[in-house]
Every structure is written in structure tokens, then in C-alpha cells.
Amino acid sequence: MGDFPQIGAGERRLLNLKTEACWSDHRFQERAVLPAVEALQVLADVCRSVRPELNLHRMGAARFDKFLALPPDGGAIAAYCDLSTLPGGGLRAALLSRIQAGAARIRRMVTHAQVVFMPDDGSGSAEPFAPPARATGATFSVDPVRLYEALVPFGPAYRNIVEPLVLDAGAARAVIQAPTHAGVAGSLGSPFVLDAAFHAACVWAQRFAGVVAFPVGFAQRHIATPTRPGQRYLAQVVWVGREGGTLLFDLKITDARDRHYEVLRGVAMRDVSGGRWVPPAWVRRGIPAEDQG
Template sequence: MGSFPGVIRAGRLPLDIEVFPCLRDHRFGGTAVFPAAEAMQVLAAAVRETAPRTDVLTIRDARFDKFLDIPADTPRLAAFSDIEPLSGGRVKAALVTRHRASRTGITREKLHVFMVFGGSTPADETEAVQLADLPGNGVDIPARALYADMVPFGPAYHNIQDRVRLWPTRAEATVLAARHPTPAGPLGSPFPLDAAFHAACAWGQRYARVVAFPVGLDCRRILRPTRTGESYRAVVAPRRTAPDLLVFDLALYGLDGALYETALGVRMRDVSAGRMKPPPWVLA
């Protein structure tokens, strides 16, 4: 499998993930599911433990393939991180679970998430969606309506503050790094990025007429980890709109205008097989 400088452990590592109460508010189809932002956090912590010199604040080629369900009566999730060294100081990490079929007793593995950490960052992978004073004529969606009709999560994930404002070429919102405990990790609060995904979801419902959720991203670069209790400005720019895939570039800024992180090539699609539809008032 190769080796890294400063390796502590490599290969398959067990993960014992505490299910904090807020995670049960992250729901799809009536079932609590582990958030993509939390999966990145958990894998970053595993890579930092395994290969401490790896730059875990740079994430590339992330794919969120399958939901990791959180059963109602489960206080912890048993999973694994598969760690693989790559060239150029990069490390590939995957989140995997095992399930035993009750009828046959056969154990199967499920790959939920994988991504690559570290390596140099070309300039075109750090270009942020810029803050701008846009003209009027935007569409304002109050946060209360957003979470009632468009993004079906519980209160812990209602972290767009006040409203999301939409234009055909952009979405913006103030987002909160909520004060809920979550699995520890080095990437900062997971809530601002998760809320930026909500703004992108709202744009997709308004302008592409699809309820889309993230299934991957090309490059995430964290310059300053977001801090619990702070508010940030999320900026979303659509890059591609197709019937089966929306692609966005996202950026998080401090309220003072400082850039905190970018997520470029965020891939979003309808994962409900057409069951979820935008509310008619959004399309009006």
C-alpha cells in the first residue's frame, strides 16, 4: 500500500461516530442521514491521525455516493475509513460501512463517501465567487419558507438566517455556524457549508425546477476554518444547468469580507427519483 511521511496507521481504520442530537435533524425521506459536510470532517480527522503531514484543508474529487442512515435507536455509528496514499503528498479516504443481511447472514460493504486530501492547489482551484453589490430584482425567500417547503431538515439545520436572495446568475445568504455539538474534526464548523448547499438547492428549485442535493465536489479549499457561533456570507454561482445535474461554485466570507473557504464544482442532482418537487409558489 505504500507509505507516507509520519504515518501513524494506514489501511482500514475503524470509526466510532457519536450521533449527536442535532444530526437527527438532517433528514431525507423521513430518515436521518449523516451530512456530507460531517463526512468530510470525519474523514479529515482520520487522515490527520493517519498521515499528520497531509493538508486536510484541501479536498478534491469528493463524491457522496450513498446515504449513511442514522437509525432512531443508535447512539453511535460503526464505520471504517479506508486510507490510500497517492502521489504528490495526497491521500485518498473513503467512508465505508458493513451490513449483515438478516435472512442470509451475508455481510456486504457499502461505500458512502470518498475524497482526496492534500497536494498543491492550482490558481484555478482557489478562485472564489466574488462578493458583489448586485442590483435589485432579486427573489427573496424567507428562511422560514425555505425550511418549511424547500429544504426538509429539522431546526438544527435551519442555518440560513433571515432569507436567501436569488438571481438567475447567483444566490446569497447569511449563514450561521450553529452552536450544536458535532463529531470533532479539523475543518471548522460544518454548518455554514451545509447552509450554502441549501442556498444552492433553493436556486435549483427556482431556476432549474429541480430539488437537488449535493452528490460531490471538485475542490474544497479552507483558508480559515469557520468558528462556532459566527455568521458568514455564502455566495453561490451556478456553473452548469442540465436536467440531470447542476454544478455550482460556492464561497464563504466573513462578515468583514475575508474569504474563509471555497467549494468549486459542487455537483447536485435530484436524489429522490422525481418524488420531490419545488413548491408552486417558488416557480411563480
């Protein structure tokens, strides 16, 4: 996937991050954590406030370094945004928080997410996306109820794949319903659509790579048209390869008429549980009727 640019010296802003009720449904090891897609929206909002002319729909070098745990009482989070202007006009943004670590309870800053918002190149549309070749092997499908009960155990707000997820050895294809419960989407569109596309990649990784993989970054993202609450979309997740323990995918989101909404390149997924999470045997074997008791 290549090296990510490091956060350099620049401006630091204090954020009073108001938690949304639906975020409590996004959990890792029994604790609610900020979704990566929401971290991107937080960073986009800050960048828009300081550089209103910046095109927030072109971004790259995204990295999701460490989960930001949410307070159990649903209160606000004291976080920080570091900003650095890059040669060529891009703006690098990072979301950080201060934690206490070790027996001495030493306070230190931790980076949770970072991304570079790119200058507009004038293309006006998403980068062309070559669909995968038609599968020559058998396909495997997972019912949405089964998917969210056993493979991506998030709460109701994040159960937005609404038809059977279809997998083959080269790709995953998902039908996603953007919910309306979160109100108006942010400047990057409905965060639930891309989040659900990551779920499709997670299930593909469980079936064909034998790991429970979470998104840890991407190389490029181009939003042609922001997704909207209440609309239905199609996500195509294409297997690209592996770099060590990291699985790489390309991802396209369209509507039923094949109109492009966004394209991601170099989506990086890997096990972040230290091997504690293992896919169930039925998905690794491709036999959905197993282990249902």
C-alpha cells in the same frame, strides 16, 4: 464534472462512529442521515491520525455516494475508512459501512463518501473567486422560516440561513449563523456553515431548474480559515452549468468584511429522490405569497 478516482487497495480502519444528537435533525425521506459535511470531518480526523503533516484544508474529488442512515436509538455506527496514498502525496479516504441486501440478506460494503486530501501547494490562501456579474433580471427572496418549512425541511439544528435568501438567475446569496450548540468546531471548521450554503444551492435549483437537488460531490475545496461556532458568514453560490441531470455551482464563504474563509469549485447537485420530490409551484413560479395556506 468529470470522473471521480476509484477507491483502490490500501489500509482499512474500523470506526466506532459516535452519533451527535443534532444529526437527528438532518433527514431524508423521514430518516436521519449523516450530513455530507460531517462525513468529510470524520474522514479528515482519520487522515490526521495517520498523516499529521497533511494539510486537511485542501481537498478535491469529493463524492457523496449514498446516504448513511443513523440508528433510531442514537447509538454508535460501525463504519470503515479506506485509505490510499496517491502519487504526489495526496491521501484518498472513503467512508463505508456493511449492509445486508436482498432476500438472501447478503452482506456487502457500501461507500457513502470519499474525498482526496491534497498536499499543500504553499499558496496559503483560498483560490481567487470571481463574483458573478450583477443580475440583470428580477431577484427573488425566500424568508428563512418559509425556506425551512417548505423547501429544506430539516430540524432546528440545521436551520442556519438567518436572513432572506436572495436568488437571481445566476446566483444565490445567503447569510448564515454558525450555531454554538454543537460545541467546538472540528479541523474543517463549523460544519453547519457549508451545510447551509448547500441549502442555498438546493433552493436555487428548485427555483431555476425545477428540481430538489442534494449535494453529491465537489471538484475542489480550499479552506483559508476554518469557520467558527457563533459567528455569522455570507455564502455566495454561483450557477456554473449542467452536465446531464447534475447541476454545477461554485461557492464562496466570507464574512461581512469580505474576508475569505473557503472556496469550492464544481459543487455537484442533483435529484436523489428518483423524482419523488418536486419543488412547490410557488417557488418554481417565483411567487413567494402562493400556497401558504
